[in-house]
Amino acid sequence: MKKTNFHTHTTWCDGKDTPETVILAAIEKGFSAIGFSSHAMLPENELDWVLVPGKARSYAEEIRALAGKYSDKIRVYCGVEADYIPGGACPDRAFYEEVKPDYIIGSVHYVKAPDGNLVAVDISPENLADGIRAYFEGSVESYIRAYFAQEREMIAKFDFDIIGHPDLVRKFNAKSPYFNENDVWYAEELVKTADVIAASGKIVEVNTGAISRGWLDDAYPSRPFRDLLRERGVKFVLNSDSHSAEAVDCAFDSFAKSENFVTLFD
Ligand SMILES: [Zn+2]
Numbered sequence: 001m002k003k004t005n006f007h008t009h010t011t012w013c014d015g016k017d018t019p020e021t022v023i024l025a026a027i028e029k030g031f032s033a034i035g036f037s038s039h040a041m042l043p044e045n046e047l048d049w050v051l052v053p054g055k056a057r058s059y060a061e062e063i064r065a066l067a068g069k070y071s072d073k074i075r076v077y078c079g080v081e082a083d084y085i086p087g088g089a090c091p092d093r094a095f096y097e098e099v100k101p102d103y104i105i106g107s108v109h110y111v112k113a114p115d116g117n118l119v120a121v122d123i124s125p126e127n128l129a130d131g132i133r134a135y136f137e138g139s140v141e142s143y144i145r146a147y148f149a150q151e152r153e154m155i156a157k158f159d160f161d162i163i164g165h166p167d168l169v170r171k172f173n174a175k176s177p178y179f180n181e182n183d184v185w186y187a188e189e190l191v192k193t194a195d196v197i198a199a200s201g202k203i204v205e206v207n208t209g210a211i212s213r214g215w216l217d218d219a220y221p222s223r224p225f226r227d228l229l230r231e232r233g234v235k236f237v238l239n240s241d242s243h244s245a246e247a248v249d250c251a252f253d254s255f256a257k258s259e260n261f262v263t264l265f266d
């Protein structure tokens with residue numbers, strides 16, 4: 001299997017290292033390709049660590065210049081990790097004209113509550129508990145069902161390529177358990193979501209990011225979720241969701257043989 005990573009953060013968003021530092025580390029580690037995926041919430045957003053219009057163009061120019069500079073050593077791709085917020089940002093080619101990304105990862109990091117407020121999925125266990133209490137009447141099940149409903153809507157509706165960490169709600173569940181992954185309602189959500197993913201033809205990433213950040217010892221999606229996806233013929237790519245050069249291949253050894261991974265752009 002060729003070594004590649006298409007989920008890579010840098011100083012263009014909330015990553016620690018510049019794209020060039022990451023490229024040099026990837027060459028050193030024997031990668032054949034690396035794709036950058038800055039956080040993005042176009043068409044508009046108020047956060048200073050995601051791409052905004054204008055900044056998005058400079059980002060693409062830098063990545064493309066680096067792709068030329070290192071073309072004899074590694075293939076470099078320019079992508080985005082685009083958020084889906086109902087009524088706001090969406091992971092769709094139409095919104096990313098400025099970047100003309102080689103690929104788009106679609107991710108849900110904020111769940112829209114019935115009253116329109118947003119609950120952040122992955123900031124901290126405390127922040128999440130506060131959000132569920134304030135906007136989902138304290139019901140973890142309602143919150144998680146809303147998360148998966150939003151995932152399914154995103155997957156079915158928009159023009160993007162890779163589904164980012166499709167069960168991100170598990171992030172805190174090992175260190176700070178807040179629901180039972182064996183509950184019937186949870187299994188139901190996984191099956192419904194796996195069906196929508198299979199029908200979409202989109203690729204799912206096996207994302208080792210929670211391992212490098214010490215939250216989980218398994219990837220997203222969980223092993224049972226991966227089984228459901230595999231049974232339905234869904235294709236996987238292996239991604240590290242790295243926020244530093246050294247984490248670019250975190251836990252790749254333990255997952256490299258676990259799925260029949262596809263290589264993008266081959
Ligand atoms: Zn993400």
Ligand SMILES: [Zn+2]
Pocket residue numbers: 007009081241
């Ligand atoms: Zn990411």
